[in-house]
Amino acid sequence: MGNTKLNESRSLKESNPYSKFKQIDGNHPLKKNVPEAVVEYQVRTRHGGQVAFFNFDLARELGLIPENHLDELTEELKKEILNTFSIVIINEYDQMNNFNFPKDEIKANTYMATRYLQLQHPCKKGTTSGDGRSIWNGQVSKGGKTWDVSSCGTGATKLSPACNINKKFYQTGDPTVSYGCGYSEKDEGLSSLFFSEVLAKNGLETERVLGIIEFQKGLAINIRVHDNLLRPSHMFNHLKQNNLPTLKRVVDYYIERQSKNKIWKNVPTDSKSIYDYFLNQMMETFAEMSANFEDQYIFCWLDWDGDNILMDGGIIDYGSVRQFGLYHHEYRYDDVQRWSTSIKEQKQKARYIVQSFAQIVDYIKNEKKRPIEDFKNHHSLVSFDKRFFDYKNRNILTKIGFTPKYAEFLLESCRKDVEDFRSDFTYFEMAKSVKGPQKVPDGINWNAIFCMRDILRELPQLMLSRGMDGHLNEGEFIDIIKSSYATKKDLKRSLRRDLKIRSYQKNYIKLMNKVAAKFKIAPAKVLLDVSMRSSVINKYDRVTGDSITNIVAKVMSKRPKLSAEEIGGILKEFTEYQNLNPDKDRKPSNFESQKEQSRLVKGMLQIVREFRDGI
Amino acid sequence: MKIVLYSGGNENENRVLNIKALKLTGADVPKLTFIPSSSYDAEEDFKFFVDEFSKLGVQRFMHFCVDTPFTKTMLGEVLKSDLIFLGGGNTFYFLKHLKKHKMFDHFKKFLKRGGVLCGLSAGAIVLTPHVHTASFPHFDRDENPWDMKNLSAMRLVNFEFFPHYKNSQRYDEELKHHSKKSNLPLYACPNGGGIIIENDGLTFCGKVHCFYQGKKFTISSYLG
Numbered sequence: 141m142g143n144t145k146l147n148e149s150r151s152l153k154e155s156n157p158y159s160k161f162k163q164i165d166g167n168h169p170l171k172k173n174v175p176e177a178v179v180e181y182q183v184r185t186r187h188g189g190q191v192a193f194f195n196f197d198l199a200r201e202l203g204l205i206p207e208n209h210l211d212e213l214t215e216e217l218k219k220e221i222l223n224t225f226s227i228v229i230i231n232e233y234d235q236m237n238n239f240n241f242p243k244d245e246i247k248a249n250t251y252m253a254t255r256y257l258q259l260q261h262p263c264k265k266g267t268t269s270g271d272g273r274s275i276w277n278g279q280v281s282k283g284g285k286t287w288d289v290s291s292c293g294t295g296a297t298k299l300s301p302a303c304n305i306n307k308k309f310y311q312t313g314d315p316t317v318s319y320g321c322g323y324s325e326k327d328e329g330l331s332s333l334f335f336s337e338v339l340a341k342n343g344l345e346t347e348r349v350l351g352i353i354e355f356q357k358g359l360a361i362n363i364r365v366h367d368n369l370l371r372p373s374h375m376f377n378h379l380k381q382n383n384l385p386t387l388k389r390v391v392d393y394y395i396e397r398q399s400k401n402k403i404w405k406n407v408p409t410d411s412k413s414i415y416d417y418f419l420n421q422m423m424e425t426f427a428e429m430s431a432n433f434e435d436q437y438i439f440c441w442l443d444w445d446g447d448n449i450l451m452d453g454g455i456i457d458y459g460s461v462r463q464f465g466l467y468h469h470e471y472r473y474d475d476v477q478r479w480s481t482s483i484k485e486q487k488q489k490a491r492y493i494v495q496s497f498a499q500i501v502d503y504i505k506n507e508k509k510r511p512i513e514d515f516k517n518h519h520s521l522v523s524f525d526k527r528f529f530d531y532k533n534r535n536i537l538t539k540i541g542f543t544p545k546y547a548e549f550l551l552e553s554c555r556k557d558v559e560d561f562r563s564d565f566t567y568f569e570m571a572k573s574v575k576g577p578q579k580v581p582d583g584i585n586w587n588a589i590f591c592m593r594d595i596l597r598e599l600p601q602l603m604l605s606r607g608m609d610g611h612l613n614e615g616e617f618i619d620i621i622k623s624s625y626a627t628k629k630d631l632k633r634s635l636r637r638d639l640k641i642r643s644y645q646k647n648y649i650k651l652m653n654k655v656a657a658k659f660k661i662a663p664a665k666v667l668l669d670v671s672m673r674s675s676v677i678n679k680y681d682r683v684t685g686d687s688i689t690n691i692v693a694k695v696m697s698k699r700p701k702l703s704a705e706e707i708g709g710i711l712k713e714f715t716e717y718q719n720l721n722p723d724k725d726r727k728p729s730n731f732e733s734q735k736e737q738s739r740l741v742k743g744m745l746q747i748v749r750e751f752r753d754g755i
Numbered sequence: 756m757k758i759v760l761y762s763g764g765n766e767n768e769n770r771v772l773n774i775k776a777l778k779l780t781g782a783d784v785p786k787l788t789f790i791p792s793s794s795y796d797a798e799e800d801f802k803f804f805v806d807e808f809s810k811l812g813v814q815r816f817m818h819f820c821v822d823t824p825f826t827k828t829m830l831g832e833v834l835k836s837d838l839i840f841l842g843g844g845n846t847f848y849f850l851k852h853l854k855k856h857k858m859f860d861h862f863k864k865f866l867k868r869g870g871v872l873c874g875l876s877a878g879a880i881v882l883t884p885h886v887h888t889a890s891f892p893h894f895d896r897d898e899n900p901w902d903m904k905n906l907s908a909m910r911l912v913n914f915e916f917f918p919h920y921k922n923s924q925r926y927d928e929e930l931k932h933h934s935k936k937s938n939l940p941l942y943a944c945p946n947g948g949g950i951i952i953e954n955d956g957l958t959f960c961g962k963v964h965c966f967y968q969g970k971k972f973t974i975s976s977y978l979g
Contacts, residue, residue, distance in 0.1 A: 598826075598828075598829060601816070601817045601818060601829075601832075602817075602828065602829070602832055604814075604815050604816065604817070605786055605815055605817050605832050605835070605836070606832070612828065616826075616828040619826045619827065619828050620826050620828060620829075662814075664814050664815070665814065668805070668809075668814060668815075668816065671816070671818075672798075672801070672802055672805060675798045675801060675818055676798045679798070680794060680820070680823045681794075681823070717795065717796065739900065745795065749823065
């Protein structure tokens, strides 16, 4: 009997290579484990959609298509994608107005919108906020790992800010409200797609786009995937509401998921230390994330609500995410009612998030909530401060171009030398234009003036050429680091700057010599290795937020001629070019560039180049 | 004047030319600069360049792109090298950027002070009087989407160069056809082959063929 079933299932799989799509049917354990954390909606088929993009590589990773599936959108696959994801919720407005929808278009299961804290909502406790225009499609598993799948643009839920500020339910697609209408747009999906794939390629945690279904008037359903889509704000609302049982269940659910997905290993089993483990994981995650964001110039509007970020430090909601070309640490996004945080304030926000987790853990363990101020000096924050700088030290060594082995030695044995160099580096990185704050299209900025990637890329080559003692003079140094934002006045020499230029090079060479002495290799060989790696890590043209916006506009202008497969091809080519991992697989070559880029990609690279210093 | 033209091929095929080029520098600790035809993925080509010449004992390398902005400091240092190697790729694109940054004058001065200038495939073609040989044969030619009309190049040698030559009728037909219209001899080299120019004398490496006024000749005396 069992064998017959197995055979049946096998033959079904063979006959339908897309059978795994059926797993994504609205079911998600959060609905059962923490029902208070979700709002369930019936959903119906949304007609008129076309698959504008499908991420074949990601679909293979999730097991949605067979490994050997071509990057081809077959009619069957299109049908499966639309059938699974082209949906819209039946919301409160629909019910109040007794809208009747054909029964055969209503899906069997409900789909959930999740509740979480959002600072832009009038209620600062998160009783009314959450997914305003998204629902969770469910989960998909492969090889012991489970991913969450959600879609944005699937209808207006009662958790949107518009609904709660105006105290009314909105019909999905109501043109009088933008975000609150429940729809999302295709350019949002494409921005997230290009941005997230570049960042994922470079080892950052992020949501990824599985597909984009487009509708008329530039509307779209943007499907996103991550191994766990929970955000800190999914816990902070219950904390604010003093709802211990729900809070505990969400925390327990998260720990279990991370453990089952084998992302967290050796999770303690006893009920007390498991929460200490959880807090420690959060501290590590947010210390690393905030150091990485700062060092990679990633602006992600972090705030006390724990929104705009995933529990594992992954990036979500690319609407306000940017990557700067320089350290524009004074940039602030203008969100009409408020200014965003700046990139350098992100650390404090991340620290506050850890403080909130310390409060949560204490609350769960002692069943009594203490005020957040009580945790100002909590040991987890002391650890956070230390680990933040550990990660900053690691990051600067990686950016210089040291291999992990060399970096590890320097971190362990030469911390003071690393910090001395980092201090010189930061001095130049932080330098701002004498012009003062300037208005930019979406906010305000006080331009940074030096491009540190350029000096990291070129200094080792110049030193290698001139010999280890062949330092650059002050003029040469400034000539290399000056960006397109620097004015003549900005580049004026000063005694302090001259001293810093000398100190930068002295401390740089010191690190090379330390590695050379420890590993008994010639300093010039260390410099050569560093130079090679640095030329990849600090590539001249690295993507910025502005460049993504312009690239998406370019792709949009080519639609509908550009097929979903073609977008996939362009994306692959583009993200491969933006892969700044010096250890990536190398193509066979003999100093002869074999790659001919498509015309569109050439245009994109031109855009990246043009906006390389921007925001 | 010390110039080495490479056809193409892998590092083993080019070892003889690489050794010869290094020897031409006369430097004990030579300083090499790699200039790729395009900055696109050039870091990878640079890695291969370093890997190959490191095996021959070189330790000092620079990487310099002409299609991205560069500083005077970098350019000055590049021109102090003992050997400059122009990589392969799209000949028209490379030519466009070399001209844009007036690199020809710099290279001429570099040669005058005793530097060794090497070019592989596209990098070799740009050293000749013009880059017409990049436009044929029709089944294996470089794209010219920029529609460049002025195809004059560095004119460091008085012959044309055809890289990646395959001894076959279809190549010969197009090469003979072209040579009828040209006053210059055209040297066609298979991968691994090349031409060494030292003090106006030519040395051939590999089995090189010469096309001149519609006829094909095989150079019988060569290295390697």
